[in-house]
Amino acid sequence: MSQLVLQNLTKHFSGATAVQDLWLEVQAGEILALLGPSGCGKSTILQMIAGVLQPDRGTIALDGKLINRVPPEKRDIALVLQRGLLFPHLTVGENVAFGLKMRGINRAEREEKAIAMLHQVQLDGFGDRKPSALSGGQAQRVALARSLVIRPKLLLLDEPLSALDANLRAEMQDLILRLQTQTGVTLLIVTHDQAEAVVMSQRIALMFNGRLRQVDSPEQIYQQPSDETVAQFMGGVNFFAIQAQGQQWKLPNGLVLVSQHRHQGAIRATIRPEQIQVFTEMRSQNNIIPATVIANRFTGTQRRLTLAIAANLTLQAWVTPTQDFHVGQAVWAYLPPENLWYFSQASALPQAVEVP
Amino acid sequence: MLKNTLIVLVIVVLFLPLLPLLVWSFSQGWFFPQFIPEQWTFQHWIQVFSPASRVMEGLVQSLAIALTTTMLSLLVGLPAGRAIGLMEFPGKAALKLFLLTPIIVSPLATLMGMQFVLIRLGLNGTLFAVVLVHLMPTIPYMTLVLASVFANFDMGYEIQARSLGASPLQVLSQVTLPLIAPGVVVGALFAFLISWNEFLLTFFVSAGRVFTLPMVLFTLLQGGNNGLTAAVAITSVVPGLLFLLLASNALQNETTLAGLGNV
Numbered sequence: 001m002s003q004l005v006l007q008n009l010t011k012h013f014s015g016a017t018a019v020q021d022l023w024l025e026v027q028a029g030e031i032l033a034l035l036g037p038s039g040c041g042k043s044t045i046l047q048m049i050a051g052v053l054q055p056d057r058g059t060i061a062l063d064g065k066l067i068n069r070v071p072p073e074k075r076d077i078a079l080v081l082q083r084g085l086l087f088p089h090l091t092v093g094e095n096v097a098f099g100l101k102m103r104g105i106n107r108a109e110r111e112e113k114a115i116a117m118l119h120q121v122q123l124d125g126f127g128d129r130k131p132s133a134l135s136g137g138q139a140q141r142v143a144l145a146r147s148l149v150i151r152p153k154l155l156l157l158d159e160p161l162s163a164l165d166a167n168l169r170a171e172m173q174d175l176i177l178r179l180q181t182q183t184g185v186t187l188l189i190v191t192h193d194q195a196e197a198v199v200m201s202q203r204i205a206l207m208f209n210g211r212l213r214q215v216d217s218p219e220q221i222y223q224q225p226s227d228e229t230v231a232q233f234m235g236g237v238n239f240f241a242i243q244a245q246g247q248q249w250k251l252p253n254g255l256v257l258v259s260q261h262r263h264q265g266a267i268r269a270t271i272r273p274e275q276i277q278v279f280t281e282m283r284s285q286n287n288i289i290p291a292t293v294i295a296n297r298f299t300g301t302q303r304r305l306t307l308a309i310a311a312n313l314t315l316q317a318w319v320t321p322t323q324d325f326h327v328g329q330a331v332w333a334y335l336p337p338e339n340l341w342y343f344s345q346a347s348a349l350p351q352a353v354e355v356p
Numbered sequence: 357m358l359k360n361t362l363i364v365l366v367i368v369v370l371f372l373p374l375l376p377l378l379v380w381s382f383s384q385g386w387f388f389p390q391f392i393p394e395q396w397t398f399q400h401w402i403q404v405f406s407p408a409s410r411v412m413e414g415l416v417q418s419l420a421i422a423l424t425t426t427m428l429s430l431l432v433g434l435p436a437g438r439a440i441g442l443m444e445f446p447g448k449a450a451l452k453l454f455l456l457t458p459i460i461v462s463p464l465a466t467l468m469g470m471q472f473v474l475i476r477l478g479l480n481g482t483l484f485a486v487v488l489v490h491l492m493p494t495i496p497y498m499t500l501v502l503a504s505v506f507a508n509f510d511m512g513y514e515i516q517a518r519s520l521g522a523s524p525l526q527v528l529s530q531v532t533l534p535l536i537a538p539g540v541v542v543g544a545l546f547a548f549l550i551s552w553n554e555f556l557l558t559f560f561v562s563a564g565r566v567f568t569l570p571m572v573l574f575t576l577l578q579g580g581n582n583g584l585t586a587a588v589a590i591t592s593v594v595p596g597l598l599f600l601l602l603a604s605n606a607l608q609n610e611t612t613l614a615g616l617g618n619v
Contacts, residue, residue, distance in 0.1 A: 052515045072518040073526075079519035085512045089534045098522035101529075150521060 002153035009058035033201035041210040078147035082159040086131035091129030099150035253310035275339040276317035380586035400583040414572040425551040429494040437502025481563035494547040505539030
């Protein structure tokens with residue numbers, strides 16, 4: 001269990017900024033997801049933590065010890081890359097035992113530990129196979145086993161599941177979480193898939209263009225995004241211009257919503273599409289808006305409705321698939337006050353997060 | 357069927373010219389109209405192994421020079437090939453072209469200059485000088501072969517090995533070298549054969565003091581003893597052939613081939 005602290009981390013590549021003034025703390029035993037679109041600098045951060053890239057500026061500390069100048073092999077930080085990269089000239093067992101061999105551990109103990117580790121990733125009896133005989137999911141499990149067998153202080157996963165199909169990915173997510181619980185290893189996952197980040201991590205560090213935008217629990221990032229870009233990246237689709245007077249929020253069409261949050265003046269408001277409730281009858285209640293269904297899409301787990309409220313104001317509401325609607329139907333949308341969220345202009349600016 | 361015919365054809369074309377050599381080396385007095393030699397003899401082969409003919413001396417020197425040249429060109433070619441294959445830097449295309457110059461420019465054009473420099477350095481006629489001039493064509497070959505090998509090499513393997521606790525030296529011996537082994541074998545084969553067969557440069561630089569197998573053969577060709585010449589010619593083919601067989605054996609090993617980036 002180890003704590004990782006990044007301070008003021010900056011990296012440029014021939015003029016272009018990859019990572020800018022990054023401050024981030026990963027607690028001992030924590031699972032943190034570094035989330036962002038491809039090319040936002042998250043893999044660069046991982047490589048700097050692993051020690052294969054040197055930062056231009058800033059410090060990396062593991063358990064309170066500065067490791068900027070420590071070579072990668074002495075950091076006790078294991079890296080699993082997207083492609084798995086099992087050594088093709090070694091058997092599966094030799095791959096798993098590789099890190100132990102490099103540490104000068106004798107053959108008998110190496111084999112014993114490798115076999116035990118293969119058991120933990122449910123690949124009993126695969127030790128003598130060649131990596132070329134494995135499926136993508138099996139190869140990725142071997143890569144995990146190879147990294148965990150050396151008992152690293154920190155495990156870095158760089159898009160470990162993006163090459164796998166959806167069913168296998170869910171299975172692997174469970175396996176990774178189970179292994180993390182068993183070993184208690186501090187885990188940093190890099191991903192561009194917000195759903196994966198939400199499922200896998202205790203906290204998400206969301207970044208755009210080399211800068212951190214928000215570091216919070218998945219719930220908070222979903223419910224209280226720091227700005228519209230964050231909200232959009234997390235799948236937010238409903239955004240309106242609002243004139244706020246305390247808790248009274250006026251929509252452009254004159255309708256007034258009640259919110260739990262107080263504000264004065266022009267703001268942007270948002271609500272998650274799955275938090276909107278849709279009724280077929282009028283109810284006398286706050287935040288009930290008359291609307292017309294203009295699109296109805298069934299996704300299996302949800303029914304995605306597009307509701308027209310006014311001439312150029314639409315809402316997306318994702319309701320349970322058992323509720324059926326037809327296009328053109330008059331309905332009432334309920335926007336729970338506790339789920340309405342807003343951004344002022346000020347919070348849209350990038351901000352330094354978690355300065356220790 | 358066609359495949360077998362082709363194989364037979366290739367063998368005939370490649371090895372039939374060697375057959376008269378074999379016959380010559382075991383015969384005495386085999387002249388044009390005769391279909392078979394007048395007399396069979398082991399005399400030429402006995403001569404090959406006798407110190408007086410200096411064939412074995414040439415063989416040992418050639419072997420020593422070729423192996424040293426191969427090792428040294430590997431030593432230079434590995435890091436150079438890695439840099440050219442994996443990294444981007446200004447002037448890379450020009451450097452690759454420059455590397456081809458010893459292959460493009462005839463050694464005759466550079467020979468005088470080289471000899472002049474070696475004499476000034478007091479190296480003329482030494483084994484070291486011969487190795488030096490052999491390195492001129494072998495280093496470019498080795499570098500270019502290894503550059504194309506490294507161009508297909510996934511640096512992720514090295515990063516992965518480092519993060520698992522391998523020192524740079526361990527990464528080289530446990531990961532990089534095993535993965536690029538086929539390329540190394542091909543490059544080494546080239547270097548060895550170039551050095552093994554090199555005559556012209558050796559002839560001038562050795563100043564008669566270093567005596568390689570091609571030089572033995574050249575002297576014999578002038579002498580007109582067909583039988584002995586044939587025996588020495590066969591002797592000079594053997595190491596290259598052995599090396600080639602070993603190399604093709606290593607290249608057929610699928611695990612070494614699997615290392616060329618495509619897992």
